[in-house]
Amino acid sequence: MLPEKTDTVVVGGGQAGLAMSEHLGNCGIPHVVLERARVAERWRSERWDSLVANGPAWHDRFPSMAFxxxxxxxxxxxxxxxxYFEDFARQIDAPVHCGTEVRKVRRVEGGTGFRVETSKGTIEAQNIVAATGPFQKPVIPPVLPELAGLTQMHSSAYRNPDQLAPGAVLVVGAGSSGTQIASELQRAGRRVYLSVGPHDRPPRSYRGRDFCWWLGVLGKWESKTPPVGKAHVTIAVSGANGGETVDFRRLAAAGITLVGRTQGYDNGVLRFNADLVANIAAGDANYLSLLQEADDYALREGLDLPAESAAHVIPSDPGCLTDPILSLDLAEAGITTVIWATGFAQDFSWLQVDTFGPDGKPQHDCGVATAPGVYFIGLPWLSMRGSAFIWGVWVDARHVAQHIAARHSQATG
Structure with a gap:
């Protein structure tokens, strides 16, 4: 049963909410965690069957508990x-209320704090932590009309190849989700087209170390802002099949047809931008630059790590790169399904406080919102590049909890 009042309400029972709960508990702050479904619900019901984490278990975890x-x-x-998250919630005795949807949060009229309206009643709190993460509202661009007669789904609704009707599949999006889904479909015997936009593609491992390790020693996880022009560039990396570098030329050699960004549709024909070659080249440049940085670091630090000269060799271009497809008759290609691996939009419609900019994005400093008593956690680049990762959200949660504790001390002292 929900308490009538508490100091802090954390909205979301995934990695962000649980990290907040640990640190709030350590600071002695009374709080509840409200989760609309189950702990880590999106991992359970909004991911495909064969999905694995994109980072190794030593990296993608909280510092206080191993897998x-x-x-x-x-x-x-x-x-x-x-x-893992269920076990963690039990380990820290997190005050999680599952099956509790937060419908509206507003400031208390004529008083302090907030009124939180939920599916199980109302609770008042001095602080609100939005811990719903970056994957809130699936985005499907309005390219293909329903009259096209195809099955369209977001990657969050894809489960396995058997789920789809017979026929070829177009996967739109060349990040981690799109490339892994396209590869799985191709291995299952499907004819697959993969629409490739701008992307970074780090090596899965290099010189005996995972790319997560390299990003750590090179100081890239702690970067405070994305490189110029890279804020919305997707990262193609995979832990599938034991972990492998995403190589679009290898995908093409296996039978996947690469095309540029999906541009438009007219009378059964889908059009693609003439940017495939440029997108692949930019991804290659990103890949090679990380190898070079790793080599320079190994030399500078005198690390005894085996050299990998072969990793620097870029294979020759497949036919879909030398002669890119700019339009595709969907019926002739036999395409019956389009999977949109096109990301998510944030949805804070429930948080009705004045802390959002003209673009609708939260205004905050490392998770501390411009509106007193409001906090955000788990968002990309909240304080650094690693903020949306499991270990990164734990670090950010500690900072936010300390701010809440100081606010609590001022109010009660």
Whole structure:
């Protein structure tokens, strides 16, 4: 049963909400965590069956608890990740209220704090932490009309190849989700087209170390702002099949047809931008630059790590790169399904306080909102590049909890 009042309400029972709960508990701050469904619900019901974490288990975890069923260098399955968060919630005795949807948060009229309206009643709090993460509202661009006669779904609704009607599949989006889904469909015997936009593609591992390790020693996880022009560039990395570097030329050699960004549709014909070659070249440049930075670091620090000269060799271009397809008759190609791996939009419609900019984005400093008593956690680049990752959200949650504790001390002292 919900209490009538508490100091802090944390909205969301995933990695962000649980990280907040640990640190709030350590600071002695009374709080509740409100989760609309189950702990780590999106890992359970909004991911495909074969998904594994994109980082090894030694990296993609909270500092205070290791995975019980996954080796440090292995990649946890989505079921293991969900179980991990369940176990963590029990370990810290998190005050999680599952099946409790937050419908509206407003300031208390004529008083202090906030009124939180939920599916199970109302609660008042001095602080609100929005811990709903970056994956809130699936985005499907309005390119293909329903009259096109195709099955369209977002990657969050995809489960496995057997789910789809017979026929070829177009996957739109070349980030981690799009490339992994396209590869899985191709291995299942499907004819697959993959629409590739701008992307970064780090090596899965290099010179015996995972790319997560390299980003750590090179100081890239702690970067405070994205490189110029890179704020919305997707990252193609995969823990599938034991972990492998995403190589679009290898995908093409396996039978996947690469096309540029999906541009428009007319009378059964889909059009693509003439940017495929440029997008692949930019991804290659990103890949090679990280290898060079790693080599320079290894030399500078005198690390005894085996050189990998072959990793610097870019294979020759497949036919879909030398002669890119700019339009495709969907019926002739036999395409019956389009999967949009096109990301998510944030949805804070429930948080009805004045802390959003003209673009609708939260205004905050490292998670501390411009509106007193409001906080955000788990968003990309909240304080650094690693903010949306499991370990990164834990670090940010500690900072936010300390701010809440100071606010609590001022109010009660």
């Amino acid at each position: 019980a069923d996954t080796a440090p260098d292995a990649f946890a399955t989505k079921h293991s990740v969900a179980s």
